[in-house]
Structures are given as C-alpha cells and as structure tokens.
Amino acid sequence: MTNLEKITYNTFLKVSRSEQDLPFRYRKNFDNFETEPNYVYVQKLRRFFEKYPHINMGSFFAAPYRVYQDDTGFDLKFYTTQKAIKVYTLDCINQNNELPDSDPKIADIKQSLMYIYKFCRDEKICLDRYLAHMTNDINTFILHIREKKISLYVLFGFDHFDRIVFKISKDRLEFTLGSQLSNIPLHRTRYMASQRAKPIIRQGLVRLRTILNKVLESA
Secondary structure (H helix, E strand, O other): OOOOHHHHHHHHHHHHHHHHHOOOOOOOOOOOOOHHHOHHHHHHHHHHHHHOEEEEEEHHHHHHHHHHOOOOOOOOOOHHHHHHHHHHHHHHHHHHHOOOHHHHHHHHHHHHHHHHHHHHHHHHOHHHOOOEEEEOEEEEHHHHHHHOOOOOHHHHOOOOOHHOOOOOOHHHHHHHOOOOHHHHHHHHHHHOOOOOOOHHHHHHHHHHHHHHHHHHOOO
C-alpha cells in the first residue's frame, strides 16, 4: 500500500466514526490489506485525491453527514460514486452560504488562524507577508482558500487584502476559485456586519502578529 492509501483509509475511519459519535483508532497494521474487499475502493479514492489534490480529504468524507445528517454511516464504496462528488459540491455551497457568526464558521475561523500561524512560522515570514507569499506564479493564500485550509472571512482582517486581491488577474481568480470569487463582496458585507467573527479575527491576527514576531526574532 502507498502512504496516501493509508492516509485515505485512516481519514475515512476517523471521519466516519467521529461523525457518528463513535470512538476510533487509526489503523497501524496494513499487512495483507490488499486482499481485503475495501482495498479496491481505497485505490480508487487514492487516484481521485491524486487527480484533485485541492479537495480536502476530511471535508470530502464528512460531506454526506453534513448534507443528509444521516447517522447510519457511509461506506467506502459510496465515496467512489458520482453521488459522493455531488454531495461534496453541495456541502461546499452550503458552507459558503454559512453566516460568519454561526458556530461552524467560528470554529473554521479559529482553525484558519492557527493554520496561518503555522504556515508563517514554518515559512519564517511575518504575518504581514502572508498575503504576498507566492507558490510558483500565484499567491499562496488563493490556494489555501481553494484547498479549504483557511476561511475567506479571515482575510478581511488584513488591511491590505482588497489591494492585493484586485491586482490578481480576474481570469486566474475565476479559474482557481470559481464561484467563490463572485461571493467576495457578499462575504465582505457579512464580515463587516458580524458580531462574533470580526472581533475574533481582528484580535486573533493581532495576537498572531505578536507571537510570530517573537518567534522570528528568536530564530
């Protein structure tokens, strides 16, 4: 088995058990797993995630539970079907329409702040350089949005976000972000009107800036 196949199976295991409020343990011993019936589905999913690396594996496995709110569980075979892809797409749309002050979005915002901190720490850049960081010829934060590693709402907390995003080619943004591009004005309006999300983001970024400066100074 490849490492990605092991990660795929364990991510499926974690999500499926957690979404049903059941305990779980990662599988460590994959000896002879290739002889098990589930291996053919793990192979298909591995090829799927290799072809579409921007798809978040955990979100893909969690999507049907959020859309259907079904506690009966979904097996590996389900995730190899077109229905699973449609459900994931619908879940992405639902999440984009979630108000910033909702509990799921607040949790997403907090996770995003932590992800940005770890990224900047590992890349040895200050917080104010985050939006300018490039991966090949595209701003890295655009990829982070596409891969659902960060929430778009967090970026409105950066004073220079609008100035940077509008310098990027509209065609490139549409190609990378799709419908999320047209939702930027709507999300900005929701961010400005939020009672919970905006102070969490602003205070969070202030703390990250201070912590990162100390980390970089001591490096």
